[in-house]
Amino acid sequence: MSLTVLLIEDDRELRTTLREALAVENYRVLAAASLADARALLAHAGETASIDLVLLDLGLPDGDGEALLDALRRERGIPVIVISARHSDDPKIRLLDAGADDYLVKPFSLGELLARMRVALRHRGTLVTAAVTRYEQDGLVVDLAAHRVSRDGADVHLTPNEFKLLARLVRNAGQVVTHRQLLADVWGPEYVEHTHYLRLYMAQLRAKLEDDPADPQLLLTEPGVGYRLAEPTA
Amino acid sequence: MFLLDGRTDIGNQALILVLAAALAAFWLPPVASTVACAVAVLAFNFAFVPPRGTFAVDLHQHALLLVTMLAVSSLIALLLARQRQLAVKERMHLMRAEQLRGLGEALRDAEDPRSRGQLLQEALSSLTCAPATLLMLPEAPSDPADANACILLGDATADEKAGLWLSLRQSQAMGPGTGRHEEQAAWYVPMRGRRSSFGAALLPLHCMPGDAATMRDQAQALCDQMGLALERAAALQSAAAARDAAQSQALRNTLLAAISHDHRTPLATILGAASSLHDQADRLSAEQRRRLAATIVDEASQLARLTDNTLQLARLDTPGLTLHMDWESAEEIIGTVLRRVRQRDPAHPVKAHVEHGMPLLRCDAVLLVQLLDNLLDNALKYGGDSARVEIVAHRSADAVVFAVRDRGPGVPPEWRSRIFDAFQRAAPVKEQPSVAGAPARRGAGVGLAVCRAIARAHGGELTLRPRRHGGASFEFALPLAAPPESDDRRAKKSPPT
Numbered sequence: 001m002s003l004t005v006l007l008i009e010d011d012r013e014l015r016t017t018l019r020e021a022l023a024v025e026n027y028r029v030l031a032a033a034s035l036a037d038a039r040a041l042l043a044h045a046g047e048t049a050s051i052d053l054v055l056l057d058l059g060l061p062d063g064d065g066e067a068l069l070d071a072l073r074r075e076r077g078i079p080v081i082v083i084s085a086r087h088s089d090d091p092k093i094r095l096l097d098a099g100a101d102d103y104l105v106k107p108f109s110l111g112e113l114l115a116r117m118r119v120a121l122r123h124r125g126t127l128v129t130a131a132v133t134r135y136e137q138d139g140l141v142v143d144l145a146a147h148r149v150s151r152d153g154a155d156v157h158l159t160p161n162e163f164k165l166l167a168r169l170v171r172n173a174g175q176v177v178t179h180r181q182l183l184a185d186v187w188g189p190e191y192v193e194h195t196h197y198l199r200l201y202m203a204q205l206r207a208k209l210e211d212d213p214a215d216p217q218l219l220l221t222e223p224g225v226g227y228r229l230a231e232p233t234a
Numbered sequence: 235m236f237l238l239d240g241r242t243d244i245g246n247q248a249l250i251l252v253l254a255a256a257l258a259a260f261w262l263p264p265v266a267s268t269v270a271c272a273v274a275v276l277a278f279n280f281a282f283v284p285p286r287g288t289f290a291v292d293l294h295q296h297a298l299l300l301v302t303m304l305a306v307s308s309l310i311a312l313l314l315a316r317q318r319q320l321a322v323k324e325r326m327h328l329m330r331a332e333q334l335r336g337l338g339e340a341l342r343d344a345e346d347p348r349s350r351g352q353l354l355q356e357a358l359s360s361l362t363c364a365p366a367t368l369l370m371l372p373e374a375p376s377d378p379a380d381a382n383a384c385i386l387l388g389d390a391t392a393d394e395k396a397g398l399w400l401s402l403r404q405s406q407a408m409g410p411g412t413g414r415h416e417e418q419a420a421w422y423v424p425m426r427g428r429r430s431s432f433g434a435a436l437l438p439l440h441c442m443p444g445d446a447a448t449m450r451d452q453a454q455a456l457c458d459q460m461g462l463a464l465e466r467a468a469a470l471q472s473a474a475a476a477r478d479a480a481q482s483q484a485l486r487n488t489l490l491a492a493i494s495h496d497h498r499t500p501l502a503t504i505l506g507a508a509s510s511l512h513d514q515a516d517r518l519s520a521e522q523r524r525r526l527a528a529t530i531v532d533e534a535s536q537l538a539r540l541t542d543n544t545l546q547l548a549r550l551d552t553p554g555l556t557l558h559m560d561w562e563s564a565e566e567i568i569g570t571v572l573r574r575v576r577q578r579d580p581a582h583p584v585k586a587h588v589e590h591g592m593p594l595l596r597c598d599a600v601l602l603v604q605l606l607d608n609l610l611d612n613a614l615k616y617g618g619d620s621a622r623v624e625i626v627a628h629r630s631a632d633a634v635v636f637a638v639r640d641r642g643p644g645v646p647p648e649w650r651s652r653i654f655d656a657f658q659r660a661a662p663v664k665e666q667p668s669v670a671g672a673p674a675r676r677g678a679g680v681g682l683a684v685c686r687a688i689a690r691a692h693g694g695e696l697t698l699r700p701r702r703h704g705g706a707s708f709e710f711a712l713p714l715a716a717p718p719e720s721d722d723r724r725a726k727k728s729p730p731t
Contacts, residue, residue: 107538109531196561196594196718203563214565214588220573221566223599224558 003052003121004028004045008038008068009083010060018055021110035062042071051076053120055113056100057083064091066098073099079120083108093225096178103176103225119174119231135170137232138217140209142170149209156208161186165201166209169219174231176222202227244282244296248303251278255307256314264315271307275300330452333357337459346373347463351387354435354460361453362421362437365389369398370425370433370464373471394436397422402434407454410439411446421450425457427465433457478553485551492544492680500533500540507533535578539611543684546604550687557598557691561718564592564627564634567599571606571625575614582620584610589628596715597692602636605688605696608681609638609708617706618642633694633711641705650698654686685710 005027009015012033019029030045032038038054045051054072056065065082072078082103084092092103101120104112123132135142139152144167149156158166164186169177180192187197202221206213220228251274259267279289283296291297337353344350351368358366367388390398397415401408401422408414409421425433435457507526515523549555565588575584595602606625613623617640626637645653682696685708689696694712701707 107534194718199561199563199566199594203565206565212586214568214586215572216569221570221599223562223567223570223603224560 002026002028004030004050005117006030006032006038006041006045006051006054008032008035008055008060008065009057010034011057018113025114033061035060035065035068038068051078052124053117054078054080055083055117056080056095057085058091058095059085066091066095069095069098069100077124079124081116081120093178093180096176096225097180101175115174115231123172123175132171132173135173135229135232137230140218142166144170151209158205158208162201162205162208165198166205169227169229173229176226176228178226180226182226198227245299247282248278248299251275252303252306252310255303256310259307259311259314262311264311267311267315268308271311272304275304275307278303326448330455333360333452334455334459337456341459341463344463347460347467348373348385350463351385351460354456355387357456358435358437358453361449361456362439364438364440366438367394367398367436368433369395369402369435370460371402373467388436390436394420398434398436402431405431407450409437411450421453423450423453423457425461425464427461429465432461432464432468481551485548488551488680488683489544489548492540492547496540496544496680497537500537503533504530504537539608540680542604543608543680546601547680547684547687550684550691555691557601559596559598561594562597562599562602563594564588564636567595567602567606568625568627568636570599570603571610574603574607575610578611579614582614582623584614584620585624587624587626587628592627592629592634593714593717595634595712597712601688601691602712605685605710606636606638608685609710612681613638613640613642613706613708616640616642622705630711633713635709635711637707637709639701639705639707641701641703644700644704644706645698650700653698654682654696 010033015031019031022029030041058064079101082092082095082100085106102116133144141150168185179195183192206219210216218230255271340350340353341347355368367390370385401424405424405426407423409418421437423435424431507529511526568586614620622641624639686696689710696710699707
């Protein structure tokens with residue numbers, strides 16, 4: 001059975017293009033041009049079919065979608081990917097902090113979109129069920145349950161905070177995790193402004209886990225937003 | 235004097251009287267001291283000059299003594315009185331000069347002279363000992379007759395307001411002694427600038443002061459000081475407005491040039507490829523279709539980069555721009571740039587060298603990535619052998635230096651100073667595309683301009699340095715900031731848990 005995607009995008013051309021492209025990838029696409037449309041579709045879909053993923057464009061004619069995000073995440077646990085037109089000064093970080101799964105900045109390629117969707121769908125339902133507990137990529141193995149990290153077969157010793165930070169990224173492997181989320185989860189809510197902790201600890205983690213810390217392949221930086229652990233290709 | 239009676243002669247006794255008269259003149263007004271002197275001389279005559287007990291004078295020499303006494307005493311009284319008058323005048327003079335100086339200083343320090351109106355009001359009130367009223371034109375060069383927009387300090391009746399406006403418009407004082415509207419019970423003094431007046435003051439006169447002319451002059455001097463300050467402020471304001479207008483005009487030109495020069499080429503390519511796919515789809519081979527589609531993807535990403543750069547340039551030109559400053563690591567920024575370049579151009583890996591133990595940087599990561607990405611993009615396109623393009627970050631005395639280096643043909647000397655200006659190619663300089671191919675670069679105009687704008691927004695500078703054995707090195711020195719508070723060794727090793 002194909003997965004259902006709710007696409008909320010006000011530009012008709014982009015909506016049509018994405019809809020067709022996603023249909024080719026075997027997704028069932030519901031398209032909405034405004035928040036009101038989206039609400040109607042959600043109400044309707046609630047009775048007939050479930051929605052597996054929402055692509056939410058910011059800057060819709062009737063609002064920026066924050067209210068919708070709340071309903072989607074809290075009540076239904078549906079993953080949301082935010083599509084933003086601007087690089088900065090926009091609500092995307094706020095929405096990510098509020099629980100959106102990932103973001104894309106316009107213009108984006110279909111490849112990027114599909115990759116983000118794939119990751120978001122894999123993490124679907126992790127709010128209620130067990131999170132990802134094992135990560136394997138490029139010789140790095142992280143086993144959260146066993147509290148073990150190894151690289152090319154050799155155990156790597158991490159300090160407690162390094163491990164907590166890595167674990168937080170592993171649980172959302174492939175997805176962006178904002179600075180605020182990382183700081184709150186690893187150090188505590190009173191440290192959400194201390195971005196410099198992240199810089200130092202990420203540098204230490206890279207030194208232990210990456211071949212070339214200056215050209216990381218696993219612990220990726222999303223400038224101004226947060227960090228992303230590379231999506232496992234396996 | 236009675237003690238000395240009989241012991242000294244009458245001449246010496248008279249001297250004592252002269253001394254007393256002089257002392258009296260110190261404190262008493264001139265008329266009083268002169269009268270006191272005359273009485274004293276008569277009394278002396280009565281009591282001491284023989285024949286005693288009468289006003290008669292026996293000897294001629296005694297008469298002469300009495301007359302001289304009277305004359306000297308009066309003279310002393312008059313001289314001292316005059317001296318005192320001069321001192322009072324001098325004090326008034328000083329006080330007025332001080333008033334002028336004080337107001338001048340206050341006006342000089344004030345951004346908007348209107349905020350110092352109260353000082354002028356106080357000064358004028360103290361001059362006539364009656365509350366003065368000020369009328370000043372508003373800051374914005376709106377309709378000067380718009381009474382609502384004007385600033386009125388103090389109270390005025392409708393008649394008085396009309397008088398203030400008349401004085402302001404005609405730049406002439408009115409009231410007693412000015413030759414205009416003598417019947418008024420107040421002075422109307424304009425605040426004159428060089429060309430016109432910027433306000434007026436109303437000084438009610440309850441009683442006509444003695445030296446009215448000087449007082450009016452003083453009032454005029456005070457008001458003129460305010461007038462000149464207001465004129466200066468207006469001139470500064472219009473100069474700033476003109477500068478803003480020129481700047482936004484320049485920005486508009488830049489954006490127009492960006493669209494006409496840099497955006498059209500990729501657009502033309504996209505349109506060409508897309509219309510070919512659309513119109514000739516049946517006759518194209520699968521391979522041709524794939525190539526056309528790839529061209530569209532490439533050119534569209536090129537266009538996206540151009541748009542990013544153009545918009546960023548416009549944004550950085552906005553006054554009052556705030557950057558999203560945070561603590562960032564040079565390693566992460568370079569890592570991000572490398573990943574972007576690799577995604578765009580996997581065939582040409584770029585070498586990176588980041589000095590070990592770099593301090594954290596205070597910067598806007600998104601902007602810094604954009605800067606370095608642009609520089610790398612340029613180097614890969616125009617910097618010759620792409621295998622020898624490298625990005626370097628190292629620490630200098632008080633800055634972190636990012637450098638993007640290539641071993642290409644370099645930038646010809648005549649271009650070095652202008653290469654950072656947006657749209658140099660639009661300048662009426664003879665293009666020399668043959669020279670190293672540098673000026674023919676597409677999109678380099680806005681790319682390097684935005685790089686420099688980003689560097690400057692961070693308080694740094696972007697420079698171009700030719701390399702000794704050929705090639706160019708674009709270097710951005712980012713000044714170091716004081717490290718974050720808890721960023722000491724202890725915090726690094728054992729962070730709060």
